[in-house]
Each structure stands twice: as C-alpha cells, then as structure tokens.
Amino acid sequence: MYTLYGTDESGSCMIEIALQRCAVPWHRVDASSWHEGEGSEALARINPLKQIPTLVTPDGQVLTESAAILIHLGLEFPDANLLAGNRAQILRGLLYIAANCYSAIGIIDYPQRWLGDAGESLQTQLTTGTRRYLHQAWVVFADQFADQLFTPDNIPNALGIMAAAVSRWDEGREVLRSLAPGFAHALERVDADPVVAPVFARHWPQWQVS
Template identity: 90%
Template sequence: MYTLYGTDESGSCMIEIALQRCAVPWHRVDASSWQDGEGSDALARINPLKQIPTLVTPNGQVLTESAAILIHLGLEYPKSELLAGDRAQILRGLLYIAANCYSAIGIIDYPQRWLGNADEVQQALLVSGTRRYLHQAWVVFADQFADQLFTPGNVPNALGIMAAAVSRWDDAREVLGNLAPGFAQSLERVDADPVVAPVFARHWPQWKVS
C-alpha cells in the first residue's frame, strides 16, 4: 500500500487524484511543515524538509516533489494515462510548473525564509514582486501548454491535474480568466472531471469557480 503524507488545500490533492487513477491501494497521513502531531513527526523522519506531498511506495521507497511523483506513477502505471498525450511536452510542463509557479508560491507564503529578519516593508515588496512573476508565468504557461492538459481521450493527464491544482493559489485563476480565458475554461474542465472533482471539493469546500 502507498502512504501519502499531506493535508487539505495542499499539493497532496494531485497525488490523491493520481493514485485513484492508478487504481492502487493507498492511505493518507495528515502531515505538513505547519502542523504539529504524529503525522508531521513521521514525515520529518523521512523528509527533513517536511515538504508535502511525500509518497512512500509499497516497497518503502520515499518519493518527494509533486512533478517527480506524478511522472513516476505515470510510468509505473501506464493504464492510468497520466502521461498520455505528447509526453515530451507533458514532462516539460510539469517541470515548468514546479520551477516557475510552485517555487514562487513558496516565496509568497514564506518570504522570511529568503529575507531572514528583514522588516515587513521588504517582505511585502518581495511578496508583491513574486506574485507578479507568478501571474506572468501562468500567462506564459497558458500560451505554451494550452493543448497539453488532456489525453487523446479527453481525460485530464498529469499536466492538467497539476495545472488545475497549483493555479488555485494566489489569484492565478482570476488572472487567467482575464488574460487567457480559453485556458481558464480548460482548467475548469479539469475541475469537473469525475475523478478530480470530488478530491478538489474535499480540499477546497468553499471554492467557487467563476
């Protein structure tokens, strides 16, 4: 059985969806770097950064980094179709989100990790500048990867799942709705997928799609 360390409203939602698509047994341990408890203590023992999602395979291998986990599952379980489509562009897109979007969100959420004891004005400047970069990165993503979110059978692939999840933070969907409305509609199609929708609803019960 797979063990997934994560919590609601986090990137662990992507791996929950992927594990369901792979039709494998799994369970989630509630844990994160911002929570105290047995789950977070257990997470720290296998991932000192306490980053989520962290996935432990049935043979005890520890996997971190959302893009890497999605790629591994897609390769391990090809019938899941997580990597179905133009694989080169799917892999490129997954790494694009990890490098440009996910990393920016970390700076926005925790500016003190980069600035130390800097005052609130400096932290606010870093946050606002990073958010501008994040939104521009999403607009570029929309231009580059609009046709790569679904399998040939019109099911969200790993890139569609990751894009729909990570774009839920820091007003990215609102920006895309204004600047790339067609792409925003594609993300809503991912949201509505029968496997994706209940997971997102559990993680973000108050979410309202415009």
C-alpha cells in the first residue's frame, strides 16, 4: 500500500488524484511542516524538510517533489494515462510549474526562509515582487502549454492536474481569467473531471469559480 503524507489545501491533492487514477491502494497520513502531531513527526523521520506531498511506495521507497511523484506514477502505471499526450511537453510543463510557480509560492508563503530576521518592509518587498513574477509565469505557461492539459481522450493528464491545483494559490486563477480566459476555462474543465472534482472539493470546500 502507498502512504501519502499531506494535508488539505496542499499539493498532496495532486497525488491523491493520481493514485486514484492508478487504482492502487493508498492511505493518507495528515502531516505538514506547519502542523504538530504524530503524522508530522513521522514525516520528519523520512523527509527532514517535512515537505508535502511525500509518498512512500509499497516497497519502502520515499518519493518527494510533486512533479517527480507524478512522473513516477505515470511511468509505473501507464494505463492511468497520466503522461498521455505529448510526453516531452508534459514533462517540460511539470518541471516548469515546479521551478517557476511552486517555488515562487514557497517564497511568498515563507519569506523569512530567505531573509531571516529582515524587517517587515523588506519581506513585503520580496513577496510583492515574487507574486508579480508568479503571475507572469502563469501567463507564459498559458501561452506555452494551452494544448497539453488533456490526454487524447480529453481526460486531464498529470500536467492538467498539477496546473489546476497549483494555480489555485496566490490569485493564479484570477490572473488567468483576466489575461488568459481561454486557458482559465481549460483549467475549469480539469476541475470538473469526475475524479478531480471530489478531491478538490474536499481540499477547498469554500472554493467558488467566479
């Protein structure tokens, strides 16, 4: 059985969706770096950074980094079609999100990790500039990857799942609705997928599409 360490409103939602698509037994241990408890203590023992999602495979391998986990599951379970489509562009897109969007959100959420005890003014300057970069990165992503979110059978692939999840943070969707409305609509199609929708609803019960 797979063991997924994560919590609601986090990147673990992507891996929950992927595991369901793979039709494998799994369970989630509630854990994160910002919550204390047995789950977080167990997570720290296998991932000292306490990053989520962290996935432990049935043979005991520890997998971290959302893009890497999605790629592993896509290769391990090809019938799940997580990598179906233009695989080169799907892989490129997954790493694009990890490098440009996910990483920027980490800076916005935790500026003190980079600035230490710097004053509030400097932290605000960093988060404001990083958020500006994040939103521009989403606009570029929309231009580059608009046709890569679905399998040939119109099922969200790993890139569609990751884009739909990560764009929910830090006003990504609002920016895309304004500057790339066609792409925002494609993300809403991912949201509505019958496997994706219940997971997102559990993670973001108050989410409303405007």
